[in-house]
Amino acid sequence: MGRLFVVSNRVAQPGDVQTGGLATALQTVLREHRGVWMGWSGKHGEGPAHVHIGDGIRYCTLDIPKPEFNAYYHHFANRTLWPLFHYRVDLVDYRREAYEGYRDVNKRFARALAQELGPDDVVWIHDYHLIPLAHEMRKLGLGQRIGFFLHIPMPSWDVLSMLPGHEELLGFLTEYDLVGLQTAGDTENLRHSLEAIGKKQVRCELATFPIGIDxxxxxxxxxxxxxxxxxxxxxxxxxxxxxxxxxxxxxxxxxxxxxxxxxxxxxxxxxxxxxxxxxxxxxxxxxxxxxxxxxxxxxxxxxxxxxxxxxxxxxxxxxxxxxxxxxxxxxxxxxxxxxxxxxxxxxxxxxxxxxxxxxxxxxxxxxxxxxxxxxxxxxxxxxxxxxxxxxxxxxxxxxxxxxxxxxxxxxxxxxxxxxxxxxHDINRWASEFLERLHGPIPGGEPASRSSPTNAILMPAREGAASRKPALVLATRT
Missing domain, CATH: 3.40.50.2000 (Glycogen Phosphorylase B;)
Structure with missing residues (x-):
């Protein structure tokens, strides 16, 4: 039995006053699966990961050079993707160099994961900051099952298609085994966009998992x-x-x-x-x-x-x-x-x-x-x-x-x-996503009670186990 990892832009560590319901739920499942939570340390620079253990969870945080972080977080994530995904096309500021910084930080996370992951781990990635991460992990030869959950809206094709390089960004999502979204409308928007760029038959399953609270x-x-x-x-x-x-x-x-x-x-x-x-x-x-x-x-x-x-x-x-x-x-x-x-x-x-x-x-x-x-x-x-x-x-x-x-x-x-x-509380949301991610290869019987909306299915990647514990990759906005 492998471990459960959480990776996020910022890590919710024990004692954080502002820890919310999502962090609490993820900490609960991490403790149940001997988990590791990886993310940005809050500091700028280079160097090895900082590691400590608290409340049964192993925390692993990375320094990120300031120019790289600014391009990744302040610009591409929050001045390009955030307004676009919220239908504020008038506020989108796309710059190629910011996109490259976004890619570089995702590569940095992928390299760190490659040093930590065991063969029986499964990955769950959260939110728009980390869309390319599965792609970068696959390039490093990581064959574990990987899931992704988008917390913000998935815009319609006519909005998403305005983004330069939208085909590449959408293609990154097809590297996941499971993509979860908040609503049936979001799921349908993503399906339509994938079909629009010729991705009618892909490896990933699309499913709707509305997040709750405790x-x-x-x-x-x-x-x-x-x-x-x-x-x-x-x-x-x-x-x-x-x-x-x-x-x-x-x-x-x-x-x-x-x-x-x-x-x-x-x-x-x-x-x-x-x-x-x-x-x-x-x-x-x-x-x-x-x-x-x-x-x-x-x-x-x-x-x-x-x-x-x-x-x-x-x-x-x-x-x-x-x-x-x-x-x-x-x-x-x-x-x-x-x-x-x-x-x-x-x-x-x-x-x-x-x-x-x-x-x-x-x-x-x-x-x-x-x-x-x-x-x-x-x-x-x-x-x-x-x-x-x-x-x-x-x-x-x-x-x-x-x-x-x-x-x-x-x-x-x-x-x-x-x-x-x-x-429909947050614990059910987390457990149902992980059950489906751990479950049978897409195309078999569903592993949980959450209902995918006409999921796009293909057989699982060759060499990837069909049942493995999870690595969760999460980002707070």
Whole structure:
């Protein structure tokens, strides 16, 4: 029996305060399989890997030269692929030298893996930063089974085909034995794109694996003293006013300017008819060096100031706009305190904030989830108030509906969503992906209960074992 490896852009090590649900789930399966987690050390330079063992997991981190890392991460991953995969073609900045840096870092990871992998290991790679990794591993003669999971949306062919060299990038995905995506739509988009470049018969299997959360654990945290204290403090500051909350990274994919304008539309309508609603938007900065993010931050600061200037009263400020992060336990308390959550990205692979908001609620009086139809989460949470994030009137109407919704309806919607979250949790997501990756050669009986969407199948690579434990390669965005 081989080992399980996780490899990521940044490694979630024991004691990390901001460790999220994905990292926790991967750490759980790593401990079960004598696992190794490999990734970037957070330092720039050359040299051998840094190795230490903690909580039953072996951590292996690599230094990466700064110019190479900048090209790989800051430019190609986050100024080319990220906007493209989120349908922001207008923001795509493609540079050949950045693509070469992206390839170089993937080669670096492949060489490190070649030194670590045993013959019975299987590889699971996560996210857009590492699309070429299986290709680089195959070039080194590594025949282990390799899986890939894309956490962000897979764009349609007409969008993806705008990328210079898109045929090569898509071809890299055919080097995997299993490619997992968030939604059936994402899976169909990838299939269509592969067919468009003549890859109708390839070795990989395409399957849909919607990622979940540990809903029971989140509910326990939200009911614990630290979260209750945070909720009580926030509620006390509102002086009896109702609360809407949004928690998003400061990213143009999250639809924050559109959301601010929708809230302003609500205020214009409800100026004299209802008690004031306070909107708390928590938006910790990310990729601060990227010009598009600097522009977004200035736009939001201007919008918040303008809206508050028009609608504030001496005892009430409509928008509380906060550019900092909070611990998970504090956020669950904030979620529990909020009468509604506004989760309205323009595009999102899944969006776990929506799920964590639901799991954090007080069952006796749960809040209402206002959710973008353009998130993967919308497929599994139809009881939310689903909206078009581009339509400010649609979002404003949903805010009005949430405020007026009786507690009986709120409970009914919440119970249905919570049942779904418990059934399709993150541990099931991880185990089902690994079961399928470990399972019979594509074309045989499925190894798990997750349903591939008309998977593209070919016999497994010659020399690769049909059942092996996993190496997981993951990247946090």
């Amino acid at each position: 809903a029971r654990a989140v509910a326990q945290v939200a009911a614990a003293p630290a979260a209750i204290s945070a909720a009580s403090g926030l509620r006390a500051s509102l002086s009896g006013k109702r609360l809407a909350i949004g928690v998003d990274r400061l990213d143009y994919s999250k639809g924050l300017p559109e959301r601010f304008r929708a809230f302003a539309r609500h205020l214009e309508r409800k100026k004299v008819r209802h008690e004031p609603l306070t909107y708390l938007q928590i938006a910790p900065p990310t990729r601060a060096a990227v010009p598009e993010y600097q522009t977004l931050r200035k736009e939001l600061e201007g919008l918040a100031g303008h809206i508050n200037g028009l609608h504030s009263r001496p005892d009430w400020t409509p928008i509380r706009y906060v550019n900092r992060s909070y611990s998970h336990r504090i956020l669950t308390g904030f979620y529990r305190a909020a009468d509604m959550a506004l989760v309205t990205p323009l595009r999102d692979g899944m969006n776990l904030v929506a799920k964590e908001y639901v799991a954090s609620q007080d069952p006796s009086s749960p809040g209402v989830l206002v959710l973008s139809r353009l998130t993967g989460a919308a497929e599994g949470l139809p009881e939310a108030l689903l909206v078009n994030p581009h339509d400010v009137d649609d979002v404003a109407n949903a805010i009005d509906t949430a405020l007026a919704m009786p507690v009986s309806e709120r409970r009914q919607r919440w119970e249905s969503m919570m049942t779904n979250l418990k059934l």
